[in-house]
Amino acid sequence: MGHKTCFHCGLDSESKTIIFDDKSFCCNGCKTVYEIFSINDLNCYYDLQEAPGATPIEIEGKYDFLDNEKIIEKLLDFNDNQTQIITLYIPHIHCSSCIWILENLNKLQSNIGASVVNFGKKTVRITFNSENYSLKNLVTMLCSIGYEPYISLEDFETGKKKIDRSLIYKLGVAGFAFGNVMFLSFPEYFQVEGFWLEQYKPVFRWLMFSFSLPVVFYSAQDYFISAYKGLRSKLLNIDVPIVLGVLVLFIRSTIEIIFDLGTGFFDSLTGLVFFLLIGKFFQNKTYAFLSFERDYKSYFPIGITRITSKGVEESVQVYDIKKGDRLIIRNEELIPVDCILIKGHARIDYSFVTGESEAVSKLSGDKLFAGGKQLDGIIEVDVLKTVEQSYLTQLWSNDVFKSDKENAFTSLTNSISKNFTIAILLIAIVATSYWLINDSTKALNVFTAVLIIACPCAIALSAPFTFGNLLRILGNKKFYLKNASVIEQLAKINTIIFDKTGTITANKETTISYDGAELSTTEERLLKNTLRGSNHPLSRALYNLLDKNDIITLDHYQEHIGKGIEANYQTEHIKVGSAQFVGHKTETLSLNTSVHISTNTDYKGKFIFYNAYRKGLSTLFNHLKRDYDLAILSGDNAGEKDNLTKLLPSKTKLLFKQKPEDKLEYIKYHQSEGAKVLMIGDGLNDAGALAQSNVGIAISENVNVFSPACDAILDASKFNQLYNYIKASKSAIKIIKWSFVLSFLYNVVGLYFAVTGQLAPVIAAILMPLSSISIVVFTTIATNYTGRHLE
């Protein structure tokens, strides 16, 4: 058997294989999950999908806040004293095995009743008996089988969300009415003169009339509202001619049947609304498992441990933290408020909130800002400010977060519809005046016929179907857009601004280079073994870089926190750490992180850590520079400046030490000069810039975990494809323009019938669906063709 992978999680298990039950596992965690499943007859889990699991993680103390009744109350969907129901978001849900195991939880734990998975939203709704089994038990159990739920401050706020299903209802009503009206209008289309038809005509007509009532007054509601809003702000949007068409269709048809003039156009009317709603439904494809509206709340924890004045630990919810409280922050926990470090060694990772790539060490008495992540054991802190007043959360009080981007621009369809509406009205008036002179009986007939046939159904459909389809195609390529209008905005971009840390650099990777005197084999061996003992991330990175050497037992080993490590082996002595620590005085000014080495008091050299840039970065920038202004705004220091200038095209602007507000202002300034800005960032520090920009794209290495509010989420592995995605959005605009041309051709044919006064209901009934369907077919084929060229 060549390469061994873990039977549970599929990771490489070559290095330290644990064999159990003839299967190999990468770690004890995975093995334990397998044991739990096999004892409980849940081996089906592994039959459905190969290696579906996740390694369970240590969660000691992490869910203590679930002991707090007030927090539990807010999280539950339903609670009587015996039964509780909760919906949990579990990012790991990714395959059929996940659905299967989560829906069979009752076999693991008899106190769990039903559990239902929503795969699209990655949630599971669990009913359990709360008398014998607490929510905390449930969450720890889920963690122990590798399905850790994600509970954040956001869950606390939103409460029970109401799902808006009105579009489905409206579509259902329109479809129902359309089908029935079609059915009822057939007899008169295949008209055979005769007693029978004359007798029942009124019944059929009035039935059609009553079917069309809910369509006009319920299903088409949104179009009326939108047209009214458009007119009030003196804007002829696409909904104006649509509403005009719907109204004329309805009124003329009603008059026709009242005065027994004809059958009316009820089938065209209901069909029109039905097709339009399908377009809307298609465009509204959303990624339920992604959230584009996140702010700091979904990043922050919901509960935290507080030490009371009597020295007792208790869990409190984050909003209940008051100034002066004493808190405990455990390893890997987030600091929710601004505070002062009292006890313990703090190494805080601020990369997410400020963009600094390095974790910073703090001493007691130092101020810590909310949003940092503690990396080194337990610390105790005193609270300075409440959550809402903390430095980071104040960014959200900026006005950018309140304005709604979507309404701020007029779309392509609307700009065309303006000219279109005016042209149609002109044609209608000219034709009517012609007939007024020649045959006044036909004048009104022609006027309404023009408005009916010119109803821009096909135009209104071309954008939703093109964008909707491209949205799906890009989604398959792991570029998730918030809605269709983002594509249109993306096509108009002329300036692209990148964040550095986490955006053009990869989060997990660093490249390391050595600068100094060469190390001998013994020295290298000593270095490797010294690093082995340390858990400092730099030590780990360096350790992984060095060749494998024999393991030796060090005679003496000591770690000086915040400075470095030293060790003895036989006669050799080694010091690894900061320049000061190893006694290297002539420190040249370097902004890069480096680890210095000295052996037996001789200074040897240093390992320099560089950020690893994402694959294809140079190529991407060289593609982009032809059409766009490029800039990099980094929250980090200028340590990488030389490196970046070498890597990127010369006209790229590089700005360092940018605070979140600076980034926002920079974009605002360029927008005021007419730039259409695309911002690409990843962290909370970019949140303001992402909101201010015309299109904000968040880069994410794992789309399931937090990303700040944005217009689109791009999977980091597809970063180098960005140029192609922007190109695709431009082709989409072209496709729409062509389909406009196509639908104008249909309109010309229809208008011929209308102005000559020959528009029979059956012609309208054929022409309208025909034009709509051919537009849909055209846009679908064209976008799929565009999509085929994407990687």
Added chain:
Amino acid sequence: MSVIYVLLAISIIIAVGFFIAFVLAVKKGQYDDSYTPSVRMLFEDELVKENSNKQIITNKD
């Protein structure tokens, strides 16, 4: 003569019946998740094992 009224009435009652069924289905949330059921229906029915004295080790505490 009135047979057409009967037929119309029947057809409309049936159509309205289906329409009500649709509305109820939407209201119950059947359209909220259109993916999971398609996977769920493919799970094999497992054989029910009688009296296997299974031991539950879900928690280490």
